[in-house]
Amino acid sequence: MGGDVYTATTRFIPLHTGKGRKAGKAISEIIDYVENPEKTDNGKLISSYECDSRIADAEFALSQRIYQTKSGREQKENDVIAYQIRQSFKPGEITPEEANRLGYELGMRFTKGQHAFIVCTHIDRCHIHNHIIFCSASLDCTKKFTNFWNSGKAIRRLSDIICIENGYSVIEEPKRRRGLSYNRWQEQQGIENKTSHRDILRQAIDKALSQKPKDFDKLLKLLQTDNIEVNKRGKNWRLKAADWQQFVRLDSLGAGYAEAELAAVLATGQAIKPKEKINLLVDIQRKLAEGKGGAYSRWASVFNLKQMAKTYNYLNENNLLSYEELAVKTAAASERYNELSGLIKIAEKRMAEIAVLKTHIINYAKTREVYVAYRQAGYSKKFASEHESALLLHKAAKQFFDEAGLKKLPTVKSLQAEYSRLLTDKKAAYGEYRQAREEMKELLTVKANVDSLLEIDANKEKINQREPEANR
Numbered sequence: 001m002g003g004d005v006y007t008a009t010t011r012f013i014p015l016h017t018g019k020g021r022k023a024g025k026a027i028s029e030i031i032d033y034v035e036n037p038e039k040t041d042n043g044k045l046i047s048s049y050e051c052d053s054r055i056a057d058a059e060f061a062l063s064q065r066i067y068q069t070k071s072g073r074e075q076k077e078n079d080v081i082a083y084q085i086r087q088s089f090k091p092g093e094i095t096p097e098e099a100n101r102l103g104y105e106l107g108m109r110f111t112k113g114q115h116a117f118i119v120c121t122h123i124d125r126c127h128i129h130n131h132i133i134f135c136s137a138s139l140d141c142t143k144k145f146t147n148f149w150n151s152g153k154a155i156r157r158l159s160d161i162i163c164i165e166n167g168y169s170v171i172e173e174p175k176r177r178r179g180l181s182y183n184r185w186q187e188q189q190g191i192e193n194k195t196s197h198r199d200i201l202r203q204a205i206d207k208a209l210s211q212k213p214k215d216f217d218k219l220l221k222l223l224q225t226d227n228i229e230v231n232k233r234g235k236n237w238r239l240k241a242a243d244w245q246q247f248v249r250l251d252s253l254g255a256g257y258a259e260a261e262l263a264a265v266l267a268t269g270q271a272i273k274p275k276e277k278i279n280l281l282v283d284i285q286r287k288l289a290e291g292k293g294g295a296y297s298r299w300a301s302v303f304n305l306k307q308m309a310k311t312y313n314y315l316n317e318n319n320l321l322s323y324e325e326l327a328v329k330t331a332a333a334s335e336r337y338n339e340l341s342g343l344i345k346i347a348e349k350r351m352a353e354i355a356v357l358k359t360h361i362i363n364y365a366k367t368r369e370v371y372v373a374y375r376q377a378g379y380s381k382k383f384a385s386e387h388e389s390a391l392l393l394h395k396a397a398k399q400f401f402d403e404a405g406l407k408k409l410p411t412v413k414s415l416q417a418e419y420s421r422l423l424t425d426k427k428a429a430y431g432e433y434r435q436a437r438e439e440m441k442e443l444l445t446v447k448a449n450v451d452s453l454l455e456i457d458a459n460k461e462k463i464n465q466r467e468p469e470a471n472r
Contacts, residue, residue, distance in 0.1 A: 045121035103130035
């Protein structure tokens, strides 16, 4: 699990001693790499917690030996001696000093201050990134860090929260295949890095369309004139530049570039644009990208950034990228909660009715002989006075049966059986009910936060629309 890449911005790696290496040498090798002066501005971008970064390798190794002594456990060949967190940031958005500060905060919050660590910020690549190394042994050397299930995901979530709380971008879609390169991630996120083959083909098609060819065949000839090879395999048109090894299918270039869509453009002269959905994550990222200027400050003063971080994570993890999807899921969760709530209330109402009915049936049976005697006594006032309590219970029961329209009374045994069944069903439904309630509350909170964000944007747009008239 330790080597899995959960996101383009974080990676969690356990560091083992390895075959034939002692703990001191293993720690020294990784720390020497991350503290490289050429990568850390001559050591200016190194910070540490509860250790001296200059001798952190020796301190970590000493902690391991003390842990072995206290615990009585021997160092094994594959033991984890430290953990490394890699944290990357969007190019051009953050200063090295600020990146180091966020890395320190990530290390402190993830380890809860129970493990010594160093933070080394590297600036030798196009993207600023942190290497956070923390000792697997705790500060008191009595226990080791437990690499729990989905620890990498927990780090990614915490890193996202810290970035959003501080007004920096996070990735929009963390779920991806293992081993995705940083360059590929940059391409997916729209970060300028290098032009992909599909981008080149789309640009070539746009250029050819600008010359207004009469039909699809003319369009293909213009592409060939522009050094784009064209061929057809089966029903699929394929394109590639002269120096490429592989062709790219036309229908893989995205909306607007399939043969039918291009033919329609050529026939009408108007490009077919797919209906776009509001991407909520893009909206949040855009708001963060406004920087620390006046617009951002006004928004941040209205909207709690910590709540925004939770909202972003929920939308991201549940793949709720559009407002419509969020609204539908919120409505469905509310409907399910109300449905379960209604079922439980019906069960509770019936259980209450059974309890009252059972009481009246028992009272009626207990006082039946008294009432028969009272009737045989010619409804004597003296008898009534002596047996007032029993007669009142009997009359109350009889009145209840008449009002309920009960001509034949159910048995107490059958009522107890029904009550037990309802109680069992209620207990079973209550677990789902609590879960549905929490899901509904979470979705309503997220939707309220998104509504707040969209409302601010809508109000700003209305103001912008009125400004030209006011200027006249």
